[in-house]
Amino acid sequence: MKAYIVGGAVRDRLLGRPVNDRDWVVVGSTPEQMLALGYTPVGRDFPVFLHPQTHEEYALARTERKSGRGYHGFQFQAAPDVTLEQDLARRDLTINAIAEDPDSGALIDPYGGQRDIAKRTLRHVSDAFAEDPVRLLRLARLAARFTDFSVAPETLALCRRMVDAGEVDALVAERVWQELSRGLMEARPDRLLTVLRDCGALARLLPEVDRLWGVPQPVAHHPEVDTGEHLLMVLRIAALLDAPLPVRYACLCHDLGKGSTPAAQLPRHIAHEARSVELARQVSERWRVPVDCRALAELAAREHGNIHRSANLNAASLVRLFERCDAWRRPDRFDALLLACECDARGRGGREDEAYEPRPRLNAALAVARAVDTAEVARAAAERGSKGPQVGAAIAQARAQALREHGLAE
Known part of the structure; x- marks a missing residue:
């Protein structure tokens, strides 16, 4: 068996960004062999294991085949004869489809990820991108993170076809919110909306937001x-x-x-x-x-x-x-x-x-x-025979008076 660092860790190192965690893909192994080596299984849909010391994720190299709509409709095959190139082929973007040999530091980049990093381009690896609608959301999120990257025209066109085919309509709420919330927290959350709007997905996912474009406001307040x-x-x-x-x-x-x-x-x-x-x-x-x-x-x-x-x-x-x-x-x-x-x-x-x-x-x-002592105000109001709403009114009056005395309102 041979393990390679893959995905975001390789991408971020090439971009000079901090690498907070690493994912690994294992070629030439089986679940039984991983268990024998002390790895802990955590995957449900496909074999993923935690390293016994580092607790980093190690996934067996796998291929996948679309079997239904949405991101649940997949069949996976993890076997010792699945190659590293086959595993990388199922990934979403070329910049995420680069592997690194930890022993030599050599990069395995069959789909041009380094080229697209240099060109600052977000490009899909293959048309299999269209089989998983979550990838469209992830693309928009990465556009919000990597602010100097642009989406390749052919990738944007593929996203439009996904929308037209109804793929985004099959997304479940949890995954949509997960990607939207992460995208909103990126460096340029506005780009999240721009990419979704450019491919038509915003109108499907957030029609209330999409309807704002083309609506004018008074120029005096909104230049x-x-x-x-x-x-x-x-x-x-x-x-x-x-x-x-x-x-x-x-x-x-x-x-x-x-x-x-x-x-x-x-x-x-x-x-x-x-x-x-x-x-x-x-x-x-x-x-x-x-x-x-x-x-x-x-x-x-x-x-x-x-x-x-x-x-x-x-x-x-x-x-x-x-x-x-x-x-x-x-x-x-x-x-x-x-x-x-x-x-x-x-x-x-x-x-x-x-x-x-x-x-x-x-x-x-x-x-x-x-800072107004509401308990004291309520006690004094009660002594005057005030009850319920009258006590609340007395507290509100005391607070308003405090604002006047401090010159914060008239």
């Missing part, structure tokens, strides 16, 4: 005009600010309602916030988005306009804003909401470097309002 282009700019700012996943997902969903604005209202978007909340909820349910991401997305969709205009709110209105956002109990989530709003405000033509004043001001106001 970039097009709502889809605004979204791409917002995601770029989110990456620039190193925003966590819930914030980036909130950015993705914050303006979805603008895609359904009646044509007679354009370029204005009256009440788009309420429509955005409902559409964000639909996206989250479709792809089984985690609770922290979906909650912040709905909050940002509903409140981002109010936060942008918060300098005009009086003290009582600010307290109501905090209440709607559950900021008393979740100040951390409220700050995440403000970060999403900052991304929205700065994701506009010529405003990328502008400071976002509402974020420090509202955080300071929240700190003052939260």
Whole structure:
């Protein structure tokens, strides 16, 4: 048997990027031999083992054959006579189909991966790429990671044929969210959407997002005009600010309602916030988005306009804003909401470097309002005979008064 380093570890080393873990492919072995050597089996669909000391993954060289729709429809064959070249042939992109001999350092590159690294090109190994729709999502994610790479025209054309054939319709929610969430966390999450849109997959997976392109906005507030282009700019700012996943997902969903604005209202978007909340909820349910991401997305969709205009709110209105956002109990989530709003405000033509004043001001106001001794206010209100909602009103008044006294609102 012979083991080779394969895939991302080889690719990243050639790109001068950190190599955090290594995957191996084993040629000329059987599951029984791997067990006899002390490897621990972990694969269910095909033989994958953990090394007894390093715990790195070692997979037996294998071939695969499409047997149905979606990414589940495969039959695998792992046998001692499967060659390294055959194993590399089943991989998605040429830059991922390079192997390294750990003994000599020699590279085995039968499909031109080094050439495409030099050309900064994402290219499929073979037409077998089309058999697994997850590869289309992975392609978009890698475009978001490797920001100076472009997708080969023939690969993009193949992706379009996959979409037309309905392959992406067979994807399950868990895999879609896994790839979307990882793509949103890459250096250029906007490129994730661009690649998906260029091949038609965005309209199938996220039609609510795809509808934003071609929808105008008032030029006074949005010099970039097009709502889809605004979204791409917002995601770029989110990456620039190193925003966590819930914030980036909130950015993705914050303006979805603008895609359904009646044509007679354009370029204005009256009440788009309420429509955005409902559409964000639909996206989250479709792809089984985690609770922290979906909650912040709905909050940002509903409140981002109010936060942008918060300098005009009086003290009582600010307290109501905090209440709607559950900021008393979740100040951390409220700050995440403000970060999403900052991304929205700065994701506009010529405003990328502008400071976002509402974020420090509202955080300071929240700190003052939260410092009010609500137990003491409630006790005093109860002594006056107040009950239930009256006590709540007294607490709200005390918080508003604290904001006035600190000069944070009128």
